[in-house]
Amino acid sequence: MSQKPRTVSGMRPTGPLHLGHYFGVIKNWIALQDTEDAYFFVADWHALTSDYADPSNIGHNTEAMVLDWVSSGLDPEKCVIFRQSRIKEHAELSLLLSMITPLSWLERNPTYKEQLQQISNKDLGNAGFLCYPVLMAADILMYLPHGVPVGEDQLPHLELTREIGRRFNYLYGDLFPEPQALLTPAAKCPGLDGRKMSKSYNNGIFLSESIDEISKKIAKMYTDPARKRISDPGNPDICNLFPYHVLLSSPEEQNEIRLGCTSATLGCVECKKIFLRNLKAFLEPLHERRAALEARPGCVAEILDAGNARARKFAAATMEKARAMMGLD
Numbered sequence: 001m002s003q004k005p006r007t008v009s010g011m012r013p014t015g016p017l018h019l020g021h022y023f024g025v026i027k028n029w030i031a032l033q034d035t036e037d038a039y040f041f042v043a044d045w046h047a048l049t050s051d052y053a054d055p056s057n058i059g060h061n062t063e064a065m066v067l068d069w070v071s072s073g074l075d076p077e078k079c080v081i082f083r084q085s086r087i088k089e090h091a092e093l094s095l096l097l098s099m100i101t102p103l104s105w106l107e108r109n110p111t112y113k114e115q116l117q118q119i120s121n122k123d124l125g126n127a128g129f130l131c132y133p134v135l136m137a138a139d140i141l142m143y144l145p146h147g148v149p150v151g152e153d154q155l156p157h158l159e160l161t162r163e164i165g166r167r168f169n170y171l172y173g174d175l176f177p178e179p180q181a182l183l184t185p186a187a188k189c190p191g192l193d194g195r196k197m198s199k200s201y202n203n204g205i206f207l208s209e210s211i212d213e214i215s216k217k218i219a220k221m222y223t224d225p226a227r228k229r230i231s232d233p234g235n236p237d238i239c240n241l242f243p244y245h246v247l248l249s250s251p252e253e254q255n256e257i258r259l260g261c262t263s264a265t266l267g268c269v270e271c272k273k274i275f276l277r278n279l280k281a282f283l284e285p286l287h288e289r290r291a292a293l294e295a296r297p298g299c300v301a302e303i304l305d306a307g308n309a310r311a312r313k314f315a316a317a318t319m320e321k322a323r324a325m326m327g328l329d
């Protein structure tokens with residue numbers, strides 16, 4: 001078994017990935033695959049906790065997400081890429097952990113309370129949704145990791161994971177480490193119309209989109225609304241496009257753009273051109289890898305089969321211990 005430190009992380013298969021996913025999470029994963037024994041999985045059971053009423057997209061979204069990951073640079077030779085629902089041990093550990101998780105911990109979870117309030121188009125009164133963090137704790141603790149690369153929004157869940165692991169260790173003896181968050185600084189990535197970037201608003205830049213399609217979206221995109229003519233000075237801090245320069249343009253270019261915009265010497269059309277050039281340079285290798293993958297039908301299934309087998313082997317070893325410690329051997 002590898003001597004590198006171990007990390008694990010997952011993502012729900014909710015649709016095509018956009019630049020926000022890339023700069024917020026995937027980039028971090030790609031860096032970790034070289035230094036860590038890294039496990040990355042499609043959290044398809046977690047998608048069901050809220051989308052149980054219409055599961056028809058889960059299979060397709062799973063494949064599409066793995067395609068997005070691998071074209072972005074996750075390398076199945078370097079990390080383990082797997083599908084949660086194919087490792088039944090996650091369900092078993094989740095069940096065992098649910099025995100020792102007080103209901104009050106789940107009910108007071110801020111993410112849970114917030115989503116119950118905010119999401120009105122789905123009925124989230126199901127047990128699976130309440131138990132979301134228990135399943136997540138199982139996903140993580142299964143691989144005995146020291147770290148979990150996630151965005152800030154996942155911190156409450158990770159805290160619960162540590163609490164559940166601690167309680168297990170207290171009751172049955174030491175098994176689980178206390179995994180730390182390997183945080184990605186939140187990448188600011190607004191939707192092209194200023195709202196949150198989301199598939200349903202069609203206001204994102206998706207990793208799988210052609211440069212032509214993206215150019216059309218960028219051309220229509222609002223910049224600083226106060227800047228009507230090129231002779232009006234603009235303000236990059238309220239411009240929709242500028243956060244994208246922060247992600248994709250060099251620090252020197254960012255300085256020049258800030259200067260040109262605020263002194264009204266650089267127009268928005270020109271500024272968008274610079275962005276498109278940098279975006280193109282970024283996306284081209286991704287699109288090449290995607291084309292190569294798409295030319296090999298069945299390759300995503302192969303990647304998942306191989307990753308599932310590796311994950312299952314690790315999970316089986318953890319479960320043998322967990323079962324014995326809970327009196328089930």
Ligand code: TRP
Binds near residue numbers: 008154
């Ligand atoms: N909750 C995570 C999200 O919404 C997905 C997830 C499920 C996860 N299990 C995990 C992330 C385990 C990290 C580790 O994105």
